[in-house]
Amino acid sequence: METMTYSTQHIWTWWIAAYLYFGGLGAATLSITFLTDMYCRSNPRLVLWGAISGVVMLALSSLVLFLHLLHHAAVIWVLIPAAFILHPTSWIAWGTQFIIWMMVWGLLYALPCMREREGFLRIPILGSLLKTGLAGWLANFCMRWRRTVGWLATINGIGTAVYTGLLLQSFPAVALWHNPGVPLLFTVSAFSTAFAYLLLVLYLGQPNEDDAMLRHRYELFDLILISAELLILFTFFNYTLSGSESGHRSAQLLWHDMGWLVGFMGLGLIVPFFLNLKGVVKGWSSGMPTIAASLLVLMGGYLLRQYFMTAGVYAYPW
Amino acid sequence: MTRYAMVIDLNTCVGCNACMAACAMENQTPVWKDKWRTYVHDEEIGHTDQAHRRLFPRLCNHCSNPPCLTVCPTGATYQRPDGIVMINPEHCMGCRACAMACPYDARYEATYNDIDEGRTFYGDEELQRQVPSMDKCTFCAHRVDKGRKPACVETCVGSARQFGDLDDPNDPVAQLVAGGGARPLMAYLGTHPNVYYIDENKRRG
Numbered sequence: 001m002e003t004m005t006y007s008t009q010h011i012w013t014w015w016i017a018a019y020l021y022f023g024g025l026g027a028a029t030l031s032i033t034f035l036t037d038m039y040c041r042s043n044p045r046l047v048l049w050g051a052i053s054g055v056v057m058l059a060l061s062s063l064v065l066f067l068h069l070l071h072h073a074a075v076i077w078v079l080i081p082a083a084f085i086l087h088p089t090s091w092i093a094w095g096t097q098f099i100i101w102m103m104v105w106g107l108l109y110a111l112p113c114m115r116e117r118e119g120f121l122r123i124p125i126l127g128s129l130l131k132t133g134l135a136g137w138l139a140n141f142c143m144r145w146r147r148t149v150g151w152l153a154t155i156n157g158i159g160t161a162v163y164t165g166l167l168l169q170s171f172p173a174v175a176l177w178h179n180p181g182v183p184l185l186f187t188v189s190a191f192s193t194a195f196a197y198l199l200l201v202l203y204l205g206q207p208n209e210d211d212a213m214l215r216h217r218y219e220l221f222d223l224i225l226i227s228a229e230l231l232i233l234f235t236f237f238n239y240t241l242s243g244s245e246s247g248h249r250s251a252q253l254l255w256h257d258m259g260w261l262v263g264f265m266g267l268g269l270i271v272p273f274f275l276n277l278k279g280v281v282k283g284w285s286s287g288m289p290t291i292a293a294s295l296l297v298l299m300g301g302y303l304l305r306q307y308f309m310t311a312g313v314y315a316y317p318w
Numbered sequence: 319m320t321r322y323a324m325v326i327d328l329n330t331c332v333g334c335n336a337c338m339a340a341c342a343m344e345n346q347t348p349v350w351k352d353k354w355r356t357y358v359h360d361e362e363i364g365h366t367d368q369a370h371r372r373l374f375p376r377l378c379n380h381c382s383n384p385p386c387l388t389v390c391p392t393g394a395t396y397q398r399p400d401g402i403v404m405i406n407p408e409h410c411m412g413c414r415a416c417a418m419a420c421p422y423d424a425r426y427e428a429t430y431n432d433i434d435e436g437r438t439f440y441g442d443e444e445l446q447r448q449v450p451s452m453d454k455c456t457f458c459a460h461r462v463d464k465g466r467k468p469a470c471v472e473t474c475v476g477s478a479r480q481f482g483d484l485d486d487p488n489d490p491v492a493q494l495v496a497g498g499g500a501r502p503l504m505a506y507l508g509t510h511p512n513v514y515y516i517d518e519n520k521r522r523g
Contacts, residue, residue, distance in 0.1 A: 070412020070429055070430075071450045077393065089388035090390055171385070173504075
Protein backbone atom coordinates (compact mmCIF):
# COMPACT_ATOMS: atom_id res chain seq x y z
CA MET A 1 0.00 0.00 0.00
CA GLU A 2 3.07 2.29 0.18
CA THR A 3 3.42 3.03 -3.53
CA MET A 4 2.98 6.76 -3.85
CA THR A 5 1.81 9.07 -6.61
CA TYR A 6 3.15 12.62 -6.55
CA SER A 7 1.37 15.50 -8.18
CA THR A 8 1.05 19.25 -8.10
CA GLN A 9 -2.33 20.93 -7.91
CA HIS A 10 -4.29 22.88 -10.51
CA ILE A 11 -6.96 24.25 -8.20
CA TRP A 12 -5.34 27.39 -6.85
CA THR A 13 -3.28 28.90 -9.66
CA TRP A 14 -2.23 32.42 -10.66
CA TRP A 15 -5.33 34.02 -9.20
CA ILE A 16 -4.53 32.87 -5.68
CA ALA A 17 -0.92 33.95 -6.20
CA ALA A 18 -2.30 37.39 -7.17
CA TYR A 19 -4.67 37.34 -4.17
CA LEU A 20 -1.82 36.58 -1.77
CA TYR A 21 0.50 39.08 -3.47
CA PHE A 22 -1.81 42.08 -3.57
CA GLY A 23 -3.25 41.25 -0.15
CA GLY A 24 0.18 41.19 1.49
CA LEU A 25 1.49 44.15 -0.49
CA GLY A 26 -1.57 46.33 0.16
CA ALA A 27 -1.71 45.53 3.86
CA ALA A 28 1.99 46.10 4.44
CA THR A 29 1.88 49.34 2.42
CA LEU A 30 -0.86 50.69 4.69
CA SER A 31 0.93 49.58 7.87
CA ILE A 32 4.29 51.11 6.88
CA THR A 33 2.63 54.32 5.71
CA PHE A 34 0.78 54.85 8.98
CA LEU A 35 3.72 53.88 11.20
CA THR A 36 5.88 56.36 9.23
CA ASP A 37 3.27 59.07 9.63
CA MET A 38 2.78 58.39 13.33
CA TYR A 39 6.36 57.93 14.48
CA CYS A 40 8.81 59.26 11.86
CA ARG A 41 7.42 62.39 10.28
CA SER A 42 3.91 63.58 9.55
CA ASN A 43 3.58 63.17 5.81
CA PRO A 44 0.04 63.79 4.45
CA ARG A 45 1.07 63.13 0.83
CA LEU A 46 2.56 59.77 1.72
CA VAL A 47 -0.56 58.97 3.75
CA LEU A 48 -2.76 59.68 0.74
CA TRP A 49 -0.59 57.70 -1.67
CA GLY A 50 -0.08 54.81 0.74
CA ALA A 51 -3.64 54.60 2.00
CA ILE A 52 -5.39 54.88 -1.34
CA SER A 53 -3.06 52.59 -3.26
CA GLY A 54 -3.05 50.13 -0.34
CA VAL A 55 -6.83 50.01 -0.26
CA VAL A 56 -6.93 49.62 -4.05
CA MET A 57 -4.50 46.68 -3.80
CA LEU A 58 -6.59 45.04 -1.07
CA ALA A 59 -9.75 45.58 -3.12
CA LEU A 60 -8.04 44.11 -6.19
CA SER A 61 -6.88 41.13 -4.14
CA SER A 62 -10.39 40.51 -2.82
CA LEU A 63 -11.89 40.98 -6.28
CA VAL A 64 -9.60 38.35 -7.80
CA LEU A 65 -10.71 35.84 -5.15
CA PHE A 66 -14.37 36.80 -5.43
CA LEU A 67 -14.42 36.41 -9.23
CA HIS A 68 -13.10 32.85 -8.88
CA LEU A 69 -15.66 31.70 -6.31
CA LEU A 70 -18.10 29.03 -7.44
CA HIS A 71 -21.12 30.47 -5.65
CA HIS A 72 -20.77 34.24 -5.33
CA ALA A 73 -23.89 34.83 -3.28
CA ALA A 74 -22.61 32.58 -0.48
CA VAL A 75 -19.74 35.00 0.13
CA ILE A 76 -22.10 36.70 2.58
CA TRP A 77 -21.31 33.93 5.10
CA VAL A 78 -17.69 35.00 5.30
CA LEU A 79 -18.37 38.74 5.20
CA ILE A 80 -20.40 38.81 8.40
CA PRO A 81 -18.17 40.21 11.18
CA ALA A 82 -18.71 37.15 13.39
CA ALA A 83 -17.33 34.78 10.72
CA PHE A 84 -13.94 34.37 12.39
CA ILE A 85 -15.60 33.73 15.76
CA LEU A 86 -17.90 31.11 14.27
CA HIS A 87 -15.05 29.49 12.33
CA PRO A 88 -11.91 30.33 14.31
CA THR A 89 -9.79 27.61 12.68
CA SER A 90 -10.35 28.99 9.18
CA TRP A 91 -7.67 31.48 8.16
CA ILE A 92 -9.77 32.70 5.24
CA ALA A 93 -12.43 33.75 7.77
CA TRP A 94 -9.79 35.67 9.75
CA GLY A 95 -8.11 37.05 6.64
CA THR A 96 -11.35 38.36 5.17
CA GLN A 97 -12.07 40.29 8.36
CA PHE A 98 -8.48 41.56 8.53
CA ILE A 99 -8.77 42.84 4.94
CA ILE A 100 -12.18 44.45 5.45
CA TRP A 101 -11.19 46.24 8.65
CA MET A 102 -7.81 47.14 7.22
CA MET A 103 -9.57 49.00 4.42
CA VAL A 104 -12.00 50.68 6.84
CA TRP A 105 -9.34 51.92 9.28
CA GLY A 106 -7.02 52.78 6.39
CA LEU A 107 -9.57 55.03 4.74
CA LEU A 108 -10.51 56.60 8.09
CA TYR A 109 -6.86 57.39 8.80
CA ALA A 110 -6.55 59.11 5.43
CA LEU A 111 -9.91 60.90 5.66
CA PRO A 112 -8.63 64.13 7.30
CA CYS A 113 -5.92 64.41 4.63
CA MET A 114 -8.46 63.82 1.86
CA ARG A 115 -10.70 66.61 3.15
CA GLU A 116 -7.77 69.03 3.05
CA ARG A 117 -6.97 68.35 -0.61
CA GLU A 118 -8.76 70.38 -3.25
CA GLY A 119 -8.20 67.64 -5.79
CA PHE A 120 -10.25 65.16 -3.77
CA LEU A 121 -13.04 67.67 -3.11
CA ARG A 122 -13.41 68.21 -6.86
CA ILE A 123 -13.95 64.52 -7.64
CA PRO A 124 -17.64 63.91 -8.46
CA ILE A 125 -19.60 62.03 -5.75
CA LEU A 126 -16.47 61.54 -3.58
CA GLY A 127 -16.07 65.32 -3.25
CA SER A 128 -19.72 65.69 -2.23
CA LEU A 129 -19.36 62.90 0.31
CA LEU A 130 -16.22 64.47 1.76
CA LYS A 131 -18.05 67.77 2.23
CA THR A 132 -20.89 66.26 4.28
CA GLY A 133 -21.22 66.88 8.00
CA LEU A 134 -20.76 63.20 8.76
CA ALA A 135 -17.42 63.16 6.91
CA GLY A 136 -16.38 66.26 8.84
CA TRP A 137 -17.32 64.67 12.16
CA LEU A 138 -15.49 61.47 11.22
CA ALA A 139 -12.40 63.41 10.13
CA ASN A 140 -12.31 65.30 13.46
CA PHE A 141 -12.82 62.05 15.36
CA CYS A 142 -9.97 60.40 13.44
CA MET A 143 -7.67 63.37 14.04
CA ARG A 144 -8.40 63.19 17.77
CA TRP A 145 -7.84 59.41 17.83
CA ARG A 146 -5.19 59.40 15.11
CA ARG A 147 -2.83 56.91 16.73
CA THR A 148 -5.62 54.57 17.80
CA VAL A 149 -6.99 54.49 14.24
CA GLY A 150 -3.46 54.12 12.88
CA TRP A 151 -2.69 51.19 15.14
CA LEU A 152 -6.01 49.50 14.40
CA ALA A 153 -5.11 49.71 10.70
CA THR A 154 -1.56 48.55 11.36
CA ILE A 155 -2.61 45.54 13.43
CA ASN A 156 -5.04 44.47 10.74
CA GLY A 157 -2.31 45.02 8.14
CA ILE A 158 0.16 42.81 9.97
CA GLY A 159 -2.64 40.28 10.44
CA THR A 160 -3.35 40.28 6.70
CA ALA A 161 0.32 39.82 5.79
CA VAL A 162 0.73 36.94 8.25
CA TYR A 163 -2.57 35.44 7.11
CA THR A 164 -1.36 35.04 3.54
CA GLY A 165 1.23 32.57 4.85
CA LEU A 166 -1.01 30.93 7.43
CA LEU A 167 -3.48 30.11 4.67
CA LEU A 168 -0.96 27.94 2.85
CA GLN A 169 0.33 26.52 6.11
CA SER A 170 -3.12 25.09 6.88
CA PHE A 171 -2.85 22.49 4.09
CA PRO A 172 -1.24 19.50 5.80
CA ALA A 173 -0.49 17.27 2.83
CA VAL A 174 2.12 19.55 1.24
CA ALA A 175 5.47 19.79 3.01
CA LEU A 176 6.46 23.01 1.23
CA TRP A 177 3.41 24.78 2.68
CA HIS A 178 2.76 23.02 5.97
CA ASN A 179 5.65 24.38 7.99
CA PRO A 180 6.28 27.39 10.28
CA GLY A 181 8.52 29.10 7.72
CA VAL A 182 5.75 30.00 5.28
CA PRO A 183 3.96 32.68 7.35
CA LEU A 184 7.34 34.17 8.21
CA LEU A 185 8.50 34.17 4.59
CA PHE A 186 5.28 35.67 3.26
CA THR A 187 5.21 38.35 5.98
CA VAL A 188 8.81 39.37 5.33
CA SER A 189 8.14 39.37 1.57
CA ALA A 190 4.96 41.45 2.00
CA PHE A 191 6.80 44.14 3.96
CA SER A 192 9.80 44.03 1.62
CA THR A 193 7.60 44.58 -1.45
CA ALA A 194 5.69 47.31 0.41
CA PHE A 195 8.93 49.19 1.16
CA ALA A 196 9.85 48.79 -2.51
CA TYR A 197 6.48 50.15 -3.58
CA LEU A 198 6.70 53.11 -1.20
CA LEU A 199 10.20 53.87 -2.47
CA LEU A 200 8.69 54.10 -5.95
CA VAL A 201 6.05 56.47 -4.56
CA LEU A 202 8.72 58.61 -2.89
CA TYR A 203 10.89 58.72 -6.01
CA LEU A 204 8.25 58.91 -8.72
CA GLY A 205 4.91 59.81 -7.17
CA GLN A 206 5.90 62.66 -4.93
CA PRO A 207 9.58 63.54 -5.33
CA ASN A 208 10.58 65.81 -2.47
CA GLU A 209 14.03 66.62 -1.12
CA ASP A 210 12.63 66.67 2.43
CA ASP A 211 12.04 62.93 2.09
CA ALA A 212 15.70 62.07 1.50
CA MET A 213 16.13 60.71 5.02
CA LEU A 214 12.88 58.72 4.75
CA ARG A 215 13.98 57.20 1.44
CA HIS A 216 17.30 56.23 2.99
CA ARG A 217 15.47 54.54 5.89
CA TYR A 218 13.17 52.69 3.55
CA GLU A 219 16.14 51.47 1.52
CA LEU A 220 17.80 50.28 4.73
CA PHE A 221 14.66 48.48 5.91
CA ASP A 222 14.19 46.89 2.50
CA LEU A 223 17.80 45.75 2.52
CA ILE A 224 17.31 44.13 5.94
CA LEU A 225 14.09 42.42 4.81
CA ILE A 226 15.66 41.14 1.56
CA SER A 227 18.51 39.73 3.66
CA ALA A 228 16.00 38.06 5.97
CA GLU A 229 14.12 36.65 2.98
CA LEU A 230 17.33 35.18 1.55
CA LEU A 231 18.08 33.61 4.93
CA ILE A 232 14.58 32.11 5.21
CA LEU A 233 14.84 30.75 1.66
CA PHE A 234 18.16 29.14 2.53
CA THR A 235 16.48 27.38 5.48
CA PHE A 236 13.71 26.27 3.10
CA PHE A 237 16.30 24.87 0.74
CA ASN A 238 17.87 22.98 3.63
CA TYR A 239 14.48 21.81 4.92
CA THR A 240 13.32 20.46 1.57
CA LEU A 241 16.54 18.62 0.74
CA SER A 242 15.38 15.63 2.75
CA GLY A 243 12.84 14.63 5.37
CA SER A 244 9.81 14.13 3.17
CA GLU A 245 9.39 13.11 -0.45
CA SER A 246 6.78 15.84 -0.93
CA GLY A 247 9.24 18.51 0.19
CA HIS A 248 12.09 16.98 -1.80
CA ARG A 249 10.04 16.99 -4.99
CA SER A 250 9.03 20.61 -4.37
CA ALA A 251 12.69 21.48 -4.03
CA GLN A 252 13.44 19.74 -7.32
CA LEU A 253 10.70 21.73 -9.02
CA LEU A 254 11.92 25.03 -7.62
CA TRP A 255 15.67 24.71 -7.78
CA HIS A 256 15.68 23.31 -11.31
CA ASP A 257 13.50 26.09 -12.68
CA MET A 258 15.25 29.06 -14.27
CA GLY A 259 12.28 31.30 -13.52
CA TRP A 260 12.75 30.63 -9.81
CA LEU A 261 16.53 30.74 -9.86
CA VAL A 262 17.11 33.66 -12.21
CA GLY A 263 13.76 35.45 -12.10
CA PHE A 264 13.02 35.30 -8.40
CA MET A 265 16.27 34.53 -6.58
CA GLY A 266 18.56 36.41 -8.97
CA LEU A 267 16.59 39.38 -10.26
CA GLY A 268 13.98 39.52 -7.50
CA LEU A 269 16.31 39.29 -4.50
CA ILE A 270 20.06 39.18 -5.10
CA VAL A 271 20.33 42.05 -7.63
CA PRO A 272 18.08 44.37 -5.51
CA PHE A 273 20.10 43.34 -2.45
CA PHE A 274 23.33 44.63 -3.98
CA LEU A 275 21.68 47.71 -5.48
CA ASN A 276 20.22 48.63 -2.10
CA LEU A 277 23.45 47.75 -0.30
CA LYS A 278 25.40 50.18 -2.45
CA GLY A 279 22.65 52.78 -1.97
CA VAL A 280 22.67 52.42 1.80
CA VAL A 281 26.44 52.25 2.28
CA LYS A 282 27.75 54.70 -0.34
CA GLY A 283 24.65 56.20 -1.93
CA TRP A 284 23.72 56.61 -5.60
CA SER A 285 24.06 59.78 -7.63
CA SER A 286 20.53 59.31 -8.98
CA GLY A 287 17.39 57.50 -7.92
CA MET A 288 17.39 55.14 -10.88
CA PRO A 289 19.21 52.19 -9.25
CA THR A 290 16.83 52.29 -6.27
CA ILE A 291 13.84 52.54 -8.62
CA ALA A 292 15.16 49.55 -10.57
CA ALA A 293 15.72 47.61 -7.34
CA SER A 294 12.18 48.39 -6.19
CA LEU A 295 10.66 47.24 -9.48
CA LEU A 296 12.65 44.01 -9.28
CA VAL A 297 11.55 43.40 -5.68
CA LEU A 298 7.91 43.91 -6.68
CA MET A 299 8.31 41.43 -9.53
CA GLY A 300 10.06 38.97 -7.21
CA GLY A 301 7.25 39.20 -4.66
CA TYR A 302 4.74 37.94 -7.20
CA LEU A 303 7.07 35.25 -8.53
CA LEU A 304 7.60 33.93 -4.99
CA ARG A 305 3.88 33.33 -4.55
CA GLN A 306 3.37 32.01 -8.06
CA TYR A 307 6.16 29.47 -7.68
CA PHE A 308 5.09 28.48 -4.19
CA MET A 309 1.61 27.71 -5.46
CA THR A 310 2.82 25.67 -8.42
CA ALA A 311 5.56 23.79 -6.53
CA GLY A 312 3.38 22.36 -3.76
CA VAL A 313 3.53 18.57 -4.20
CA TYR A 314 0.83 16.23 -2.91
CA ALA A 315 1.75 12.63 -2.07
CA TYR A 316 -1.04 10.14 -2.70
CA PRO A 317 -0.70 6.53 -1.55
CA TRP A 318 -2.17 4.98 -4.67
CA MET B 319 -22.50 6.88 19.97
CA THR B 320 -22.08 5.83 16.37
CA ARG B 321 -18.92 6.36 14.31
CA TYR B 322 -19.28 5.22 10.75
CA ALA B 323 -16.31 3.81 8.87
CA MET B 324 -15.56 1.89 5.71
CA VAL B 325 -13.10 -0.95 5.18
CA ILE B 326 -11.87 -1.61 1.65
CA ASP B 327 -10.18 -4.90 0.81
CA LEU B 328 -7.63 -4.29 -1.95
CA ASN B 329 -7.49 -8.03 -2.60
CA THR B 330 -11.10 -8.39 -3.65
CA CYS B 331 -11.65 -5.25 -5.70
CA VAL B 332 -11.94 -6.46 -9.28
CA GLY B 333 -12.04 -3.03 -10.88
CA CYS B 334 -15.50 -3.37 -12.34
CA ASN B 335 -16.22 0.26 -11.42
CA ALA B 336 -19.78 -0.62 -10.43
CA CYS B 337 -19.23 1.42 -7.25
CA MET B 338 -18.50 4.48 -9.37
CA ALA B 339 -21.60 3.97 -11.49
CA ALA B 340 -23.85 3.31 -8.49
CA CYS B 341 -22.52 6.37 -6.68
CA ALA B 342 -22.89 8.56 -9.78
CA MET B 343 -26.53 7.58 -10.21
CA GLU B 344 -27.28 7.87 -6.50
CA ASN B 345 -25.57 11.21 -5.98
CA GLN B 346 -25.73 12.73 -9.47
CA THR B 347 -22.02 13.41 -9.79
CA PRO B 348 -20.65 15.35 -12.81
CA VAL B 349 -19.42 12.30 -14.71
CA TRP B 350 -19.26 14.29 -17.97
CA LYS B 351 -16.05 15.88 -16.69
CA ASP B 352 -14.73 12.67 -15.13
CA LYS B 353 -15.42 13.75 -11.56
CA TRP B 354 -16.62 11.12 -9.09
CA ARG B 355 -17.32 10.90 -5.39
CA THR B 356 -15.62 7.54 -5.41
CA TYR B 357 -13.02 6.46 -7.94
CA VAL B 358 -11.09 3.25 -8.55
CA HIS B 359 -7.48 4.13 -9.22
CA ASP B 360 -6.00 1.60 -11.67
CA GLU B 361 -2.23 1.35 -11.77
CA GLU B 362 0.49 -1.08 -12.70
CA ILE B 363 3.01 -1.46 -9.90
CA GLY B 364 6.59 -2.37 -10.76
CA HIS B 365 8.41 -2.86 -14.07
CA THR B 366 9.62 -6.47 -13.95
CA ASP B 367 7.80 -9.78 -14.38
CA GLN B 368 6.80 -9.32 -10.76
CA ALA B 369 4.78 -6.26 -11.74
CA HIS B 370 1.14 -6.40 -10.83
CA ARG B 371 -1.98 -4.36 -11.30
CA ARG B 372 -3.39 -2.48 -8.35
CA LEU B 373 -7.00 -1.37 -8.09
CA PHE B 374 -7.33 1.22 -5.39
CA PRO B 375 -10.83 2.54 -4.55
CA ARG B 376 -10.77 6.08 -3.22
CA LEU B 377 -13.31 8.35 -1.59
CA CYS B 378 -13.62 10.94 1.17
CA ASN B 379 -12.03 9.45 4.29
CA HIS B 380 -14.49 11.17 6.67
CA CYS B 381 -11.62 12.06 8.96
CA SER B 382 -12.26 12.54 12.65
CA ASN B 383 -9.90 15.53 12.45
CA PRO B 384 -10.79 16.78 8.96
CA PRO B 385 -8.53 19.53 7.58
CA CYS B 386 -11.22 20.37 5.02
CA LEU B 387 -13.52 21.34 7.87
CA THR B 388 -11.02 23.45 9.77
CA VAL B 389 -10.15 25.56 6.70
CA CYS B 390 -13.76 26.13 5.61
CA PRO B 391 -14.49 29.84 6.14
CA THR B 392 -18.27 29.69 5.91
CA GLY B 393 -19.10 26.59 7.91
CA ALA B 394 -20.38 24.86 4.80
CA THR B 395 -18.32 21.79 5.67
CA TYR B 396 -19.53 20.25 8.90
CA GLN B 397 -19.37 16.93 10.69
CA ARG B 398 -22.35 14.99 11.96
CA PRO B 399 -22.21 13.38 15.40
CA ASP B 400 -21.81 10.00 13.66
CA GLY B 401 -18.59 11.24 12.03
CA ILE B 402 -19.85 11.76 8.48
CA VAL B 403 -18.35 14.92 6.96
CA MET B 404 -20.94 16.83 4.95
CA ILE B 405 -21.16 19.95 2.75
CA ASN B 406 -24.03 22.40 2.90
CA PRO B 407 -24.12 23.71 -0.72
CA GLU B 408 -26.11 26.77 0.30
CA HIS B 409 -23.28 27.95 2.56
CA CYS B 410 -20.39 26.89 0.31
CA MET B 411 -18.95 29.85 -1.62
CA GLY B 412 -16.55 27.62 -3.54
CA CYS B 413 -13.19 29.05 -2.51
CA ARG B 414 -11.76 25.52 -2.88
CA ALA B 415 -9.65 25.75 0.29
CA CYS B 416 -11.14 22.41 1.36
CA ALA B 417 -9.89 20.74 -1.82
CA MET B 418 -6.43 22.16 -1.18
CA ALA B 419 -6.48 20.94 2.42
CA CYS B 420 -7.69 17.42 1.65
CA PRO B 421 -4.77 14.96 1.58
CA TYR B 422 -6.95 12.35 -0.17
CA ASP B 423 -7.94 14.31 -3.29
CA ALA B 424 -11.56 13.68 -2.40
CA ARG B 425 -13.19 16.95 -3.40
CA TYR B 426 -14.16 18.47 -6.72
CA GLU B 427 -16.04 21.48 -8.03
CA ALA B 428 -19.68 21.49 -9.08
CA THR B 429 -20.13 24.63 -11.17
CA TYR B 430 -23.05 26.49 -12.75
CA ASN B 431 -22.13 24.71 -15.98
CA ASP B 432 -22.41 21.35 -14.19
CA ILE B 433 -25.91 22.24 -13.05
CA ASP B 434 -26.87 22.90 -16.68
CA GLU B 435 -25.21 19.66 -17.80
CA GLY B 436 -26.87 17.83 -14.92
CA ARG B 437 -30.31 18.90 -16.10
CA THR B 438 -29.62 17.23 -19.43
CA PHE B 439 -27.88 14.17 -17.99
CA TYR B 440 -30.02 13.37 -14.96
CA GLY B 441 -33.24 15.10 -15.99
CA ASP B 442 -34.57 18.54 -15.18
CA GLU B 443 -36.98 17.37 -12.53
CA GLU B 444 -34.68 14.77 -11.00
CA LEU B 445 -31.64 16.98 -10.51
CA GLN B 446 -31.07 17.66 -6.83
CA ARG B 447 -28.34 20.28 -7.07
CA GLN B 448 -29.60 23.86 -7.07
CA VAL B 449 -26.42 25.87 -6.49
CA PRO B 450 -22.74 25.38 -7.31
CA SER B 451 -20.42 24.26 -4.52
CA MET B 452 -17.63 21.88 -3.70
CA ASP B 453 -18.74 18.26 -3.60
CA LYS B 454 -17.59 14.94 -2.18
CA CYS B 455 -18.71 11.59 -0.79
CA THR B 456 -21.17 11.70 2.10
CA PHE B 457 -21.13 7.95 2.83
CA CYS B 458 -24.62 8.23 1.25
CA ALA B 459 -25.83 9.81 4.49
CA HIS B 460 -29.40 9.95 3.14
CA ARG B 461 -29.38 6.15 2.75
CA VAL B 462 -27.55 5.53 6.02
CA ASP B 463 -30.19 7.56 7.86
CA LYS B 464 -32.78 5.09 6.52
CA GLY B 465 -30.78 2.09 7.72
CA ARG B 466 -29.31 1.29 4.31
CA LYS B 467 -25.70 1.01 3.25
CA PRO B 468 -23.90 3.43 0.91
CA ALA B 469 -24.62 2.74 -2.76
CA CYS B 470 -21.01 1.74 -3.48
CA VAL B 471 -21.03 -0.83 -0.67
CA GLU B 472 -24.36 -2.29 -1.68
CA THR B 473 -23.33 -2.71 -5.29
CA CYS B 474 -19.79 -4.03 -4.81
CA VAL B 475 -19.63 -7.45 -6.48
CA GLY B 476 -16.44 -8.53 -4.71
CA SER B 477 -17.61 -7.37 -1.29
CA ALA B 478 -14.46 -5.30 -1.27
CA ARG B 479 -16.25 -2.51 0.56
CA GLN B 480 -17.69 -2.98 4.00
CA PHE B 481 -19.48 -0.30 5.98
CA GLY B 482 -20.08 -0.29 9.69
CA ASP B 483 -19.93 1.35 13.10
CA LEU B 484 -16.56 1.53 14.85
CA ASP B 485 -18.25 2.10 18.18
CA ASP B 486 -20.11 -1.20 17.97
CA PRO B 487 -17.69 -3.93 19.12
CA ASN B 488 -19.81 -6.59 17.43
CA ASP B 489 -19.67 -4.91 14.04
CA PRO B 490 -17.35 -6.81 11.64
CA VAL B 491 -15.89 -3.52 10.44
CA ALA B 492 -15.02 -2.50 14.00
CA GLN B 493 -13.45 -5.89 14.60
CA LEU B 494 -11.35 -5.67 11.42
CA VAL B 495 -10.06 -2.26 12.40
CA ALA B 496 -9.47 -3.17 16.04
CA GLY B 497 -7.60 -6.27 14.96
CA GLY B 498 -5.12 -4.23 12.91
CA GLY B 499 -6.04 -5.99 9.67
CA ALA B 500 -7.14 -2.74 8.08
CA ARG B 501 -5.13 0.47 8.12
CA PRO B 502 -5.96 4.10 7.33
CA LEU B 503 -4.13 6.14 4.69
CA MET B 504 -1.47 8.62 5.74
CA ALA B 505 -2.22 8.33 9.45
CA TYR B 506 0.91 10.37 10.16
CA LEU B 507 -0.91 13.52 9.01
CA GLY B 508 -3.09 13.39 12.11
CA THR B 509 -6.33 13.49 10.16
CA HIS B 510 -7.69 10.30 11.81
CA PRO B 511 -9.35 8.92 8.66
CA ASN B 512 -12.31 6.59 8.93
CA VAL B 513 -11.71 4.70 5.70
CA TYR B 514 -9.43 1.72 6.20
CA TYR B 515 -7.68 -0.52 3.69
CA ILE B 516 -6.75 -4.19 3.87
CA ASP B 517 -3.35 -4.32 2.21
CA GLU B 518 -3.17 -6.54 -0.88
CA ASN B 519 0.19 -7.98 0.13
CA LYS B 520 -1.06 -9.37 3.42
CA ARG B 521 -3.40 -11.77 1.70
CA ARG B 522 -0.69 -12.88 -0.73
CA GLY B 523 1.86 -13.42 1.98
